Amino acid sequence: MEPIVLAYIGIGLMIGLAGVGSAYGVTIAGNASIGAMKKNPDAFGNYMVLSALPGTQGLYGFLGYFLLQSHLTPDMGWGVAAAIFGASLTLALTGLLSAIRQGQLCANGIAGIGSGYDVFGKTLILAVFPELYAIVSLAAVFMIGNAL
């Protein structure tokens, strides 16, 4: 196996899993919005904002590829390939799971707003916490890319 195969497997996982995570996250939140609109249709702006929040992990995955692409040459060494695989794997896993969980968190917030509780701001704050780890992974990808 050539080193570049390992590197691209990593890249594929990174973009794919982070994207899947975001897709799940925004869908979970979107489903909650539809339910909440039956009870409180006026707060759609709030629902839209909260549903959009889990969408960033997919972008981070895409961005990670962008940050690492300069190192993806056919004659790359095993060290470089391993670094890229490692970096991609971190962002893939954190992106996937943090997005899904963040979506569930936002869905609970949306359900609360739909029931008439004024929890928009506080949900926004709580939704930050899962995303922190995806951002840390992105920073790690950036730094690994720079170190190569």
Added chain:
Amino acid sequence: MIVKMRKYSFLVYHKTYLDFLNKIREIGVLHIIEKSEGVQEDEELTRQIQLKTGLGVLLKKLQPELPKGVKPKKTKKDSDGKALMQEIEEKYDLLESQYQKLQSAEREWERMEVWGNFSHERLQELQDAGFELRFFSCHEQKFDQEWEVLYNAFEIGTVGLYKHFVTINRPDVVVDIDADPIQLSDKNASEIQKEIASIQKEISASKEFIRQFAIEHYHDLQAFSTQVSGEIDFSKVVLNTTAQVDEKVMLLEGWCPEENTAELEDYLESSGVYYESAEPLDTEKVPVKLKNNKFTKLFEMIGELYDLPNYHELDLTPFFAPFFLLFFGLCVGDTAYGLLIFIASLILRKKAKPSMKPVFSLAAWLGASTIVLGLVTGTFFGFSLIDADIPWLEKFKVFMLDSNKLFYASLIIGVVQILFGMIIQAVSKVIRHGWAASFANWGWLLIIIGMGGTFLASQVYDIDEQIVKYLYYGFGGVGAIFVFILNDVKRNPLINVGAGLWDAYNMATGLLGDLLSYIRLFALGISSGVMGFVFNDLAFKLSGDIPVVSTLIMLVIMVFGHGMNIFMAGLGAFVHPMRLTFVEFYKNAGFEGGGRKYNPFKQPEPAEE
């Protein structure tokens, strides 16, 4: 900034109370203090609220009836809202019953269609002549040919899989067959048809009436709804009044902005009502009215999405507004998109209702910011300007940031906003509680800015090692004294040290997380630029070589791709800076929130026509 308020308490003789309230409503500056235990709705208020809800439902039903392009007539002065409401509701009920009649007539027709046009008189004649006709239907597989012989069954027709037939027998013959007997209705098929036609005519007449009514009276009903709202407000104020001295004297309390107190006091002096006015206490919940310059005012609606500041703290809108502008521009990160947003918002603003104009003004500002920051990130409609070979752009390239520089730039912006927030918190504490309360904040600022600044200076300039070491000790030491010992001057210093350690832990984890959050500006900005580039690439590569068709395909892909990209980038660029403001900035600026909006008791505003 938050407008200063004064508290007014009135004691009014009960006989003049309603006049007093009417006059207060006319002046329209008093925010009534509601009873803390809440207000029990009395019959009148319940009736009014029900009326308002009913009107709301009715207006929603009438809205789609207005034909396109026809403007409803303006409000008439002396329209009787209640009578109009009754009239149209009766019409709706009539329409409902007409629909039901139509439904049952249509069902009858389906039943009777197969029997065709017969006459009941003939059937009666046959009956009188001694022939009993019975009508049946059964599944065609169940139809027994024997019945044609035994009971003189004649097939009339088949509907779907069901045969419909008639048996003709003497009255005394028992027709016991495995088929469903049919009871004929009074009318035959063509009579039912006529009936259906006439009901449909009635229905169109009713609908036309409703349509005309909507054009004539839609605004009248809206005006009536506004009037009822006013009555509800009035009732609520009356219910919030405390009756004293055997219900002879009414006590009412409210808040008035300082800029309007002259107006209010003129009336009070002239009317001879007994009143007292006072400054709000530190512990009171005072309604919040924001006052800002034209630029900052546009951002108040963003702040309201989260929470209003409470009366006693600082209004952070003028502080977050420029940052929000910057963040939005960075997150969209494309000059061409910025141009589109800017032009679109200006066009829409011209056609917009007055209440929507500020929204489009804000959008225009955000678009303008995107134009500038798109140039900084060097992206135009997905094309990278940094890589482009345009001669007159060379001297601008010095301002453009590539992705590496953008990463650090967003972190630096984060540092700036966080430190700015911390300074605001420190200054705000000094103003509200005095210098002693703010020591911990200043301590942290000394540590971060002092030691951080020293570090940066030592990297950039050539400073003597010893001096750098002393600077570190100096800033670190003095800062530490403030954080660990002087953080609460009234408390035991040992407890202060413990509290300081806890504070240090929160600072370390909190600040790192907050700072890293700003990476999203870089992430969103680059990704929307790259998506634009990808769509351009797709458009060129997929369009092929056919002369006219390929340009068309290219344009379709570009319009679809960039359209979607603008929408997603715009949404992200609105949501994430908002989040950075409300979470990272507000937290570091010590925002408490919980303010209630200033809502004076005044004449209700008529709906926009």
